[in-house]
Amino acid sequence: MNKKKFLVIIVVFVVVLVSLPVSRLVGGFFAGRHKAQFKFVEAARGDVRKTISSSGPLSSITKVEVGSQISGTIAKVLVNYNDQVEKNQVLAEVDASLLKNEVDKAEGQLLRKKAELEDAQNDCNRNAILFEKGTISDAQILTSKIKVKIAEAEVKTGQAALDFSRRTLDYATIRSPIAGTVITKEVEEGQTVAANFMTPRLFEIAEDLSRMEILVAVDESDIGLIKQGQKVRFQLQAYTDKEFYGSVKKVRLQPQKVANVVNYVVEVDARNKDGLFFPGMTASVDFIILEKTNVMTVAKSALNFAPDKDVLKQFSGQLDATASARLNAIAKNENENEQTGFLWYLNDQKQLAVLQVQTGVSDGARTELLNPGVLHAGMKFISGVEVTEAADATKSSGKKVFGMSGGGGGGPPPGGP
Numbered sequence: 001m002n003k004k005k006f007l008v009i010i011v012v013f014v015v016v017l018v019s020l021p022v023s024r025l026v027g028g029f030f031a032g033r034h035k036a037q038f039k040f041v042e043a044a045r046g047d048v049r050k051t052i053s054s055s056g057p058l059s060s061i062t063k064v065e066v067g068s069q070i071s072g073t074i075a076k077v078l079v080n081y082n083d084q085v086e087k088n089q090v091l092a093e094v095d096a097s098l099l100k101n102e103v104d105k106a107e108g109q110l111l112r113k114k115a116e117l118e119d120a121q122n123d124c125n126r127n128a129i130l131f132e133k134g135t136i137s138d139a140q141i142l143t144s145k146i147k148v149k150i151a152e153a154e155v156k157t158g159q160a161a162l163d164f165s166r167r168t169l170d171y172a173t174i175r176s177p178i179a180g181t182v183i184t185k186e187v188e189e190g191q192t193v194a195a196n197f198m199t200p201r202l203f204e205i206a207e208d209l210s211r212m213e214i215l216v217a218v219d220e221s222d223i224g225l226i227k228q229g230q231k232v233r234f235q236l237q238a239y240t241d242k243e244f245y246g247s248v249k250k251v252r253l254q255p256q257k258v259a260n261v262v263n264y265v266v267e268v269d270a271r272n273k274d275g276l277f278f279p280g281m282t283a284s285v286d287f288i289i290l291e292k293t294n295v296m297t298v299a300k301s302a303l304n305f306a307p308d309k310d311v312l313k314q315f316s317g318q319l320d321a322t323a324s325a326r327l328n329a330i331a332k333n334e335n336e337n338e339q340t341g342f343l344w345y346l347n348d349q350k351q352l353a354v355l356q357v358q359t360g361v362s363d364g365a366r367t368e369l370l371n372p373g374v375l376h377a378g379m380k381f382i383s384g385v386e387v388t389e390a391a392d393a394t395k396s397s398g399k400k401v402f403g404m405s406g407g408g409g410g411g412p413p414p415g416g417p
Contacts, residue, residue, distance in 0.1 A: 037385070037386055038346070038382045038384075038385055039382070039383050039384045039385065039386055040380040040381065040382060040383060041298065041299040041301065041302050041380065041381060041383040042298075042377070042378055042379065042380055042381075043296060043297065043298045043369070043372075043375055043376070043377055043378065043379045043380075043381065044296075044297055044298075044377050044378070045294055045295065045296055045297065045377050046294070046295070046297050046366065047291070047292065047293045047294065047295075048291075048292045048295060048297055048360070048361045048362065048363050048366055048367070048368045049233075049286070049288050049289075049290070049291045049292075049361070049363050050288075050289045050290040050291075050361050050362065050363060051233070051286040051287060051288055051289060051363065052218065052222045052225060052226070052286070052287040052289060053284070053285065053286050053287075054216045054217060054218055054219075054285050054287075055216065055282055055283060055284050055285060056214045056215045056216035056217060056266075056268075056282070056283060056285060057214070057215060057279075057280055057281065057282055057283070058212050058213070058214055058236075058270065058277050058278070058279060058280065058281040058282075058283055059212060059213055059214070059215060059279055059280075060180075060183075060206035060207060060208070060209055060212055060213075060279055061207065061208065061211055061212065061213050062178070062180075062206070062207035062208070063180075063183070063204055063205065063206045063207065063279075064177050064178055064180075064204070064205050064207070065184075065201045065203075065204050066091060066174060066176065066177065066201070066202055066203040066204070066205060067195070067199035067200050067201050067202055068094060068171070068174060068193045068195050068199065068200055068202060069171045069195055069199060070094060070099070070168060070171045070172060070195055071192075071193060071194045071195045071196060072094040072095050072096075072098075072172070072192070072193065073094065073095045073190065073191070073192050073193075074092055074093070074094060074095075074187055074188065074189055074190060074191045074192075074193065075093045075094060075095045075096075075189065076092060076093040076189060077091075077092045077185075077187060077188060077189050078090055078091060078092060078093075079091050079092075079182050079185070079203070080182065080185060081182055081183070081184075081185055082181060082182060082183070083181070083182045084180075084181055085176045085179065085180065085181075085182060085205065086176065086179050087176060087177070087178055087179045088175045088176065089175060089176045090173055090174070090175055091174045091175060091176055091182075091202070091203055092174045092187060092202060092203075093172060093173050093174065094171075094172040094173075094174070094193070095172070096169055096172035096173075099165070099168055099169040099172055100169060102165040102168065102169075103162070103165045103166055103169055105165075106158070106161045106162040106164075106165040106166075107162055109158050109161065109162075110155070110158035110159055110161070110162050112158075113151070113154040113155045113157070113158040114155055114158075116151050116154065117148070117151035117152055117154070117155050119151075120144070120147040120148045120150070120151040121148050121151070123144055123147065124141075124144035124145055124147065124148045127140060127141050127144040128141060128144075174202065174203075176203075176205055177205070178205055178207050179207065180205045180206050180207040180208065180209075181205065181206050181209055182203055182204070182205060183204050183205070183206045183279055184201075184203060184204030185202070185203055186201055186202055186203070187200075187202040187203070206279060209272055209275070209277070209279075210271070210272050210273055210275075211269070211270075211271060211272065212270045212271075212272050212277050212279070213249065213267050213268060213269060213270060214232075214234065214246070214267075214268040214270055214283045214285060215265050215266075215267060215268075216265065216266045216267075216268055216283075216285050217256065217258075217263040217264070217265060217266075218263060218264055218265075218266050218287075219261060219262075219263055220255075220261075220262040220263065220264065223251065223264045223266075225287070225289050226248060226251055226266055226287055227248065228248055228249070228250065228251070229247055229248060230247060230248040230287060230288065230289075231245065231247060231288045231291070232245065232246045232247055232248060232268050232285060232286065232287055232288065233245055233285075233286045233288060234246065234268070234270070234283040234284060234285045234286065235283065235284045236276075236277070236281050236282070236283055236284075237281070237282065238276075238278075238281065239276065244270065246268045246269050246270040246271070247268070247269050248266060248267070248268060248269075248287070249267040249268060249269040250266070250267040251264060251265075251266050251267075252264060252265040252266070252267065266287075268283075268285060270283075290361050291361075292360065292361050292368050295360070295368045295369070296368070296369045296372040296375055296376075296377070297366040297367060297368055297369065298343065298366065298367060298369060298381060299365065299366055299367075299383055300362060300364065300365060300366060300367050301383040301384060302343055302344075302381040302382065302383045303341040303342070303343065303359065303367055305344055305381075305382050305383055305384060306330075306342075306344070307344065307352065308385075311352070311385065312327070315351070315352045318350070318351045318352060319351060319352050319353075320347055320349075320351045320352070320353040322353050322354045322355065322356075323344075323351070323352045323353050323354050326342060326354045326356075339358055339359050339360070339370070340356065340357075340358060340359070341356070341357050341358070341359045341367070341369075342354050342355070342356055342357070343355045343357055343381040343382075344381065344382040345379075345380065345381050345382060346382075355375075355381075357369050357370075357372070357375070358370040358371055
């Protein structure tokens with residue numbers, strides 16, 4: 001291609017561009033590259049609960065740590081994990097050979113002390129006869145009586161030593177203090193336990209696993225809303241598809257300060273009739289402060305929606321009277337009370353419209369609508385705007401944006417707002 005032909009092509013291209021309308025150029029290169037559409041949610045009937053959420057571990061209501069009061073070698077272990085035990089049932093035995101020797105020794109010493117007492121008593125009786133005959137002095141009869149009292153005291157001391165050695169021998173047999181389930185076993189046969197400084201823990205017995213409790217830490221800012229007998233809903237990670245219910249049993253008055261935050265422990269009664277709960281499981285707990293059932297609700301995102309300047313620009317000239325009035329109120333900074341909400345929608349004429357409602361209980365996801373009037377389940381309201389890729393505007397000029405095409409709008413409440 002020579003230089004002259006190249007210049008001719010350039011001139012023709014420029015002439016074509018100049019002949020096109022500016023709007024066509026802008027539309028062809030910039031318009032329609034993205035398409036904004038409304039997202040809708042439906043009003044529906046359902047249950048709404050205002051809750052306070054926290055978490056805590058499941059625990060048996062009564063559990064006892066069983067230890068050894070004496071040192072020695074474990075001769076027998078008679079129970080294992082999860083065994084059901086009765087009160088006073090033998091759990092383990094400590095080697096008692098040395099303890100039996102101590103009992104025998106104490107019995108022998110007691111016999112000797114009793115013999116000494118008998119000898120002192122006989123001697124005192126003989127001296128009493130001699131004293132009446134005047135053959136011994138007052139000092140001698142007094143000495144005899146003192147020896148008897150000393151011998152009596154020695155007998156009591158010997159009896160106490162025997163009782164102590166027998167009780168110590170009894171401690172070699174470790175028994176369950178309550179009826180329940182063995183949930184911890186920390187000893188094996190042949191293991192040596194030392195009880196010189198502190199009682200070693202050998203077993204842990206949970207009294208009744210059919211009734212358990214959840215110990216929940218509640219922040220001081222929320223504790224005033226927690227009452228005894230209050231309904232509680234909780235979930236466990238082991239059963240993510242199930243919900244369980246309990247009730248508040250007690251609020252402990254002792255504060256717990258963690259990271260400069262004051263908490264109070266709340267005891268939640270949890271019935272375990274199906275045996276699904278295990279000690280130590282973490283429960284996600286919702287204290288139900290207020291509950292409404294079978295009421296008209298709408299997603300909170302719809303109440304939070306308000307059209308921005310891009311939406312208003314798109315709908316300039318397509319706002320109905322309710323929308324215009326609401327926008328004027330916003331411009332004048334006229335705020336409603338906390339129980340007033342606004343739901344935006346597209347009416348039958350595809351105009352942007354708004355409905356004022358009174359709100360009630362909210363669970364964070366859905367909000368109760370008080371006195372819904374013309375509202376009914378299934379009505380669609382705008383919850384947001386999403387932007388999607390669209391075809392070139394020169395090829396899709398017949399399409400409407402912001403949910404205005406047929407079937408995209410939610411429709412107004414019957415009879416209009």
